[in-house]
Amino acid sequence: MNINYESTSAERMYDEFFKELIIQARLKLQEILKDNKQNGISWVAIPKNSDNRYLKVATLKRVLRDKFNHHLILKSDIKHDCEHRVIIEATLSDKRGNFLSSGLAERYKDSKSSNVQKQRAIECCQTAAWGRCIKSLFAVGNDISTADEIDRSIVSDINNNDIDIDKEIS
Numbered sequence: 001m002n003i004n005y006e007s008t009s010a011e012r013m014y015d016e017f018f019k020e021l022i023i024q025a026r027l028k029l030q031e032i033l034k035d036n037k038q039n040g041i042s043w044v045a046i047p048k049n050s051d052n053r054y055l056k057v058a059t060l061k062r063v064l065r066d067k068f069n070h071h072l073i074l075k076s077d078i079k080h081d082c083e084h085r086v087i088i089e090a091t092l093s094d095k096r097g098n099f100l101s102s103g104l105a106e107r108y109k110d111s112k113s114s115n116v117q118k119q120r121a122i123e124c125c126q127t128a129a130w131g132r133c134i135k136s137l138f139a140v141g142n143d144i145s146t147a148d149e150i151d152r153s154i155v156s157d158i159n160n161n162d163i164d165i166d167k168e169i170s
Contacts, residue, residue, distance in 0.1 A: 103132025
């Protein structure tokens with residue numbers, strides 16, 4: 001079966017609109033990554049003082065909102081949740097329901113742990129899934145940090161009394 005589909009001019013314009021917004025967002029994120037004054041504000045280096053710059057999820061979300069306004073839908077779906085771990089998938093789609101990207105994250109739970117990732121596993125897992133999803137769409141910066149890299153960074157911050165729980169990165 002050979003089905004030929006030809007898009008309409010409206011669909012092509014819509015596609016070009018989204019492509020342009022993605023380009024604008026990538027350029028903005030690249031600009032942020034190059035700005036050393038944004039260290040600790042919009043991006044972090046893992047390990048500290050290295051050239052491996054990771055955008056914070058708050059930065060990714062801010063640029064997403066600034067460029068796309070309310071044209072996109074970021075949705076979270078808990079794939080697994082038991083007493084020991086949680087898995088969350090985030091998906092990004094346009095208002096028409098067209099899939100754009102996704103991100104999956106897993107966190108282990110332990111409310112008595114000194115590890116913030118384990119104490120607040122659902123919250124941290126959702127934030128990580130959002131970051132992976134948005135970064136997947138924009139494909140800018142270093143690779144997405146692994147849970148081990150994040151854990152090492154947080155442990156280092158705890159040991160140095162330099163922790164801010166809401167600075168989840170991706």
